[in-house]
Amino acid sequence: MGLILVPPPTVDEKGFELFLGQFGRRPWVESHRIGIDLGDVTFIDPYGMVGMLEFGYYLKSLGKEVILRVPRTGEVSKYLERMDFFRLHLGLFILDPPRLDFTERYHRSSSSDVLLEITKIEKSDDIHFIVDRVRDRAGSILEAHLHYDERAIHHFIVALSEVCQNILEHSQNIGYVGIQKYFYAKSLAKNVVKIAVMDLGIGIKNSLSPRFSSVFGEKWTDLLAIERALLHGASRYEDIGRGHGLTEVRKFVQEWSGKISIRSGTAKFSLLPSWEKGSRVHSGVTFFPGTQISLILPEMGG
Amino acid sequence: MRGRVYDLRLFMKEEMVNGSINLVTRETGAVIRERLERELIGEADPTVAFLDFSGVGVVDYSCADEVIAKLVSRLLSAEYGDKFIVLEGLSSNQMENIEVALERKKLAVLSLQETVGWQIIGFLNNYLRKTLVSVMERENITLRELAEEGGIGLNTGGTRLLNLYKKRLIWRSEEVSREGGRQFVYKSLTAVRGY
Numbered sequence: 001m002g003l004i005l006v007p008p009p010t011v012d013e014k015g016f017e018l019f020l021g022q023f024g025r026r027p028w029v030e031s032h033r034i035g036i037d038l039g040d041v042t043f044i045d046p047y048g049m050v051g052m053l054e055f056g057y058y059l060k061s062l063g064k065e066v067i068l069r070v071p072r073t074g075e076v077s078k079y080l081e082r083m084d085f086f087r088l089h090l091g092l093f094i095l096d097p098p099r100l101d102f103t104e105r106y107h108r109s110s111s112s113d114v115l116l117e118i119t120k121i122e123k124s125d126d127i128h129f130i131v132d133r134v135r136d137r138a139g140s141i142l143e144a145h146l147h148y149d150e151r152a153i154h155h156f157i158v159a160l161s162e163v164c165q166n167i168l169e170h171s172q173n174i175g176y177v178g179i180q181k182y183f184y185a186k187s188l189a190k191n192v193v194k195i196a197v198m199d200l201g202i203g204i205k206n207s208l209s210p211r212f213s214s215v216f217g218e219k220w221t222d223l224l225a226i227e228r229a230l231l232h233g234a235s236r237y238e239d240i241g242r243g244h245g246l247t248e249v250r251k252f253v254q255e256w257s258g259k260i261s262i263r264s265g266t267a268k269f270s271l272l273p274s275w276e277k278g279s280r281v282h283s284g285v286t287f288f289p290g291t292q293i294s295l296i297l298p299e300m301g302g
Numbered sequence: 303m304r305g306r307v308y309d310l311r312l313f314m315k316e317e318m319v320n321g322s323i324n325l326v327t328r329e330t331g332a333v334i335r336e337r338l339e340r341e342l343i344g345e346a347d348p349t350v351a352f353l354d355f356s357g358v359g360v361v362d363y364s365c366a367d368e369v370i371a372k373l374v375s376r377l378l379s380a381e382y383g384d385k386f387i388v389l390e391g392l393s394s395n396q397m398e399n400i401e402v403a404l405e406r407k408k409l410a411v412l413s414l415q416e417t418v419g420w421q422i423i424g425f426l427n428n429y430l431r432k433t434l435v436s437v438m439e440r441e442n443i444t445l446r447e448l449a450e451e452g453g454i455g456l457n458t459g460g461t462r463l464l465n466l467y468k469k470r471l472i473w474r475s476e477e478v479s480r481e482g483g484r485q486f487v488y489k490s491l492t493a494v495r496g497y
Contacts, residue, residue, distance in 0.1 A: 157360050
């Protein structure tokens, strides 16, 4: 085996960034085989999971063979199974160990905290499937645990639809989405839903470049492109009705005291609520193709 | 003037194979708009089409732009002939998203709800809203009547009525006045539905 990458025990937004940083610092170009050792992972959320799938796709597109060592902790492996990670990994990773049997140990529960298993987005019908699935499960998670009323559920679903459409409209590639409910004990003492949407497409900067690169010249960067898309509704289309999906999502997330982060190329831009600490802007992060979006929405009231 | 009800849920069932009741994605919006365009073009002039949203689920911003904002925009440039549209059966959530799509393009459309009556969705300046109220309340109004009722000049009143007509929010027919001359009578779109 050539290069082996070892993500931190917690593979969430921050953990995945550390993992990409490790990848960026290592000499991987010459390695035909790359290992990802999830053996010590004790927690992985939709962002980490979708990120790992996208990472697998990326390496595969570069002609690499990727060995994925599954987590030693049974609970983490079961959760990966519950989120359909192992169904979607086919063709991307060689699993170590190669066979996993969850039939005796794990059964899917109707009272699960999974709002949406990892789902591929490559056509308009996939978004209809996602919207239908989330509408079906909204009562048991969004209403029961996040205390969302009908209006909030509607806005949640619209936001999800718009974020997923960005993949079809702008990335020129396939993507993935996954959603899960958690309890944020430390910073919030509330339930939250985490939504992760990613693609390996051309990225926001390249999507907007035909209209904006000449306007901004040398100042045209990944960071500026994300800001233009998220805060100003910039679109690669001239039609004034285009490009507002993401800005409407931002308004919804801010109205509900949520967090939105967008990573594209070598930059990451976040809008943070009062309950979350961190930096709004990261430029010069390890290059990763496409766009990675994270939304975290807390329960209402209290 | 003829009135036609277009059942969007039925159109979705006929045009889409995924069985979804949700108006989401631009692709879906384009399919439904094209069906509406075919229907509108096939109607005799003048016709007001009532787009019935009963039974439709989520309407996202992109689809609202693709179906309603584009349809209204093309209606204004007379691409479908002498046609008008009114939205009915909208939930407050659907209306909110359609409003966002229309406001961006400075467009407006009438909505009709059995419980609350008519409403304007989208962008319309205050003086045109006021004139629209006069037309909707009376169902039929001439320029002279509007001017007398609103205490405004004939030129001002005429401009406002013409603007509302060009925005496809009222219709007009040329009729013979009591004095024997010809005049336009401006009419409410919803009167065709008996509201």
